[in-house]
Amino acid sequence: MGADITSLGAYFARGGVDAAAVDAAAPSVSPAGLWELIRGEARAHRDPVLRDLTRPSILDQPDFATALAYLLSRKLSNDLVRKATLFALIRDFQISHPPAVEMAVADLASIRERDPAASGLLVPFLFFKGFHAIQSYRVAHWLWHENRRPLAHYFQGRASEVFAVDIHPAARLGQRVMFDHGTGIVVGETAVIEDDAALLQNVTLGGTGKEAGDRHPKVRRGALIGTGAKVLGNIEIGEGARVGAGSIVLKPVAPFTTVVGNPARVVGAPHRGLPSLTMDQSLPAAECEI
Incomplete structure (x- = not known):
């Protein structure tokens, strides 16, 4: 056992x-x-x-x-x-x-x-x-x-x-994936969500509307995407990355990096570990002081 x-x-x-x-x-x-x-x-x-x-x-x-x-x-x-x-x-x-x-x-x-x-x-x-x-x-x-x-x-x-x-049947999801609350999550046809990732309510993994073929985001292992974030296009959210609540993400996010805002921008220094495991949505200290 x-x-x-x-x-x-x-x-x-x-x-x-x-x-x-x-x-x-x-x-x-x-x-x-x-x-x-x-x-x-x-x-x-x-x-x-x-x-x-x-x-x-x-x-x-x-x-x-x-x-x-x-x-x-x-x-x-x-x-x-x-x-x-x-x-x-x-x-x-x-x-x-x-x-x-x-x-x-x-x-x-x-x-x-x-x-x-x-x-x-x-x-x-x-x-x-x-x-x-x-x-x-x-x-x-x-x-x-x-x-x-x-x-x-x-x-x-x-x-x-x-x-x-709403998860398209052709999307690819790993295991230990967590949809916290779940309400309003949309996952497009060519999206990928790897093991241990976490998405909160009202997250969209969508296309830009101007692409064909492989047109949706790739969320790598252990990434955490906060409430209401919109990730659009065939871009990569790197391993262990963190996307702040309400962010609009149009460009790739490097591994172990935190992004926030519209359009999303990098805040703080790279972190270690996988924020999805602790569901830690806090921003780097310097950003919180602004």
Whole structure:
């Protein structure tokens, strides 16, 4: 079995170390181990109003993957596309692509460690729509490459309706990606978001409207993009970079650099580590004094 959740704190506390050390420090959290922790929280849950939700969603499910398929199919179904049909489709995806389940586990574990609003695993699993949107995207991405593109767009459109997060099925997302709050995030067709990156609400990874082909941003490992930032065009947000809230970014951002403003400009000296692991959105001291 992989490391339990309590051992993850030391890993995510490494936000100030060199980024090269992160992969070596990253734990392997097993689906079975994480699932037992979620079930333990559900068994301890005493609110009678939510009992009808936690029992079928958690306690009646045999494992993490099946519970996730149940959860997504319930949220993404409608009067014309039945829950049972979506459940079977999502399970087919999980069985044919086992790493997708491992990625979902890593995503959820990282939320527990990085988001101060997440006091456990049960609430993020059931209610955090940034997590739900990313897992829905993974199914859509599979369908896109299976040449079932209208169905992939169904997942995209339905997730946008339900979660207010719009991720094109062709975009490429890594693992341990965190969409904090999620509301209003837009990720374009040729965008890339690498491992450990974090985006806050109302972030857009979009095109300029004047390009064709590869036209969306590439967000490298461990970058943090603040609330309401707009990153436009085929530009790179470097590893460990930090984009301040409300910034308009039209040019590449160097690794381990902080940018703010409209248009975005560099502030302070280069930093070390990956700000997405600590969700540190503070500006360099000299900038704060202006």
